[in-house]
Amino acid sequence: METGASFPGRYAPPTSDEARAALAEAARIRASVTALSATPWPAWFATVTTAYVAAFPVVYGGLLADQRWLLPEAAWGTALLIITAVYLVLSAVAARSWRQHTGVALRLDVLPARATVPVAIGLPALLVAPGWVFRATGQAGWLAAASVATAALSVGFHIAFVRLHRKAS
Template sequence: METNGVRLTPEQARSALADTEHVRASAAALSATPWPNWFFITLTLYVAALPIVYGGVVADSDWLLPGSAWMGIMLAITAVYLALFAVAGKEWRAKTGVALRFDVLPKRATVPLVVGLPVLLVGAAFAFRVTGRPVWLIAASVIGAAVSVGFHVAFVRLHRKTA
């Protein structure tokens, strides 16, 4: 392989390949970096509020608020969350030049999150509907917030390890 008329030695070629791999790993680390802190807080609050609001939506009778009010709250917090998600993604892309990507995160961590968190958040609301006990909603809120914080910390560590 020649560059500007100069022949590279095998060691130089290996070094160039190693540098290329380092750039790829750095780009992957950047895209695996946690959300901005303000969005991490927003996400944690949303995950904590969702079981309680969804519990109010699926309750047999009016629980604390009328069912239509719970539905309005659910739509409002989801719309705010999605808007802030878009802002966080745009801010991240402007800051790093890399789009937020989930495919670079370890599957052994993301698959349980993608499967388990919805089961927890929605399942608690149905358990509340069946039993009428709000302890299910409170427990799901606390566990969901803890999972959000735990994943944020794990992603921070992942970023530090690969950066």
């Protein structure tokens, strides 16, 4: 039998070019997975989130109004429960569909803390405080300003996520 003869079915070690190509492909796949996990939600859910945070200050302010303001208090309470329930259901749907589509869960922990901490503190204040200010002053402009500010914050956050996704891709 000859030495160095090729045997069918035996593993031949990859050439150095093949090994480099395989490592490059593995790095590309790793970067792709990182990019997918850095994208926290689908675009339709970003739209739903923006609509929810824009409506919340107005509905919450209507619930806190001293007297009947545009609608009875029960209607405001019902509206608040309905929009919150719809938002939570769509949140679950978005998470499940995103996980099925990408193989990764919706995540916020991959985002820089310098962006998420101020939003985690500021967003609840923007959602709730204007309702109390409206109750004290009777000026609905506070609710409108909070609605615009929360919608802008939501859109800005989504744009930042998209940029992070593109940067990681």
